[in-house]
Amino acid sequence: MLDNFLVRKDSLMNFFENGKVAGFKFAVRNANYRGVFLSLHNGYYIKLDDVVYPREVQKFEINGKSPRDFEEIKKAVYEHWDYDDEAIVYVYKDGGISSGKHVMEFQQSVLAAYGYMPTDEEWVKNPPVPGSGAGSDKTVHIVTYELELNEGIDQNG
Template identity: 65%
Template structure:
């Protein structure tokens, strides 16, 4: 149920670097009340207005550290993402998103379990693709959010 509240409604932004819009970002929360060790965070299924943005186009910012790829985060075995901490998902998308309302389909993939599961070893070696439901922990459904991107002033 908490998956309905994973994206902050006013957290959709375009990102600019050297005067050019290079992508967009979303302010996100964790679905599991226990949080998780960051190495278990596998990325997101993100689709905006029918365009899917794969995990390799995503970077994650948390704990005051700069954005990191999920391949890098996989090695953050001692770093924790606390339930009440907000993270930022950065998505590489040249030109970003147009101002206005966007339909964002979203699912968080966190390989957290309450004990050993037969999939654990396989998922460590080859994490499941976000959006398939595998490894979705407390957020098993893809949720559609309707988010507004304000025009830049």
């Protein structure tokens, strides 16, 4: 659902940590017609300019809290990512990314479902790797975006 609109087009920016460019970030929406408990949010398949950035180098910012990695997000079992709200995905990459256009392949992994599914027990033990299609919820295909680096001032910088 809303495949082409999950990443905000003008949101791709570098971000700073300890005075250095630590990676890039962009704004996302939830690929569903409803919000979900935040814990169900299982990370992203992100391939930028042919490099895959796994869940382990991603952080997620929502609900006015500092960015959290997906091990922490997993524990947010009573927190809700509301349908209306945009979140920020942080991807750690020393030095960030260059000016100009970038091609991003993108898939969200959210373990929301219509009740009990045959995969439940397996996903408790081994959550699906984002990009495998499993847990991709309402956007079953990997989506490709062309994004231009926004060189505006990083509010968190």
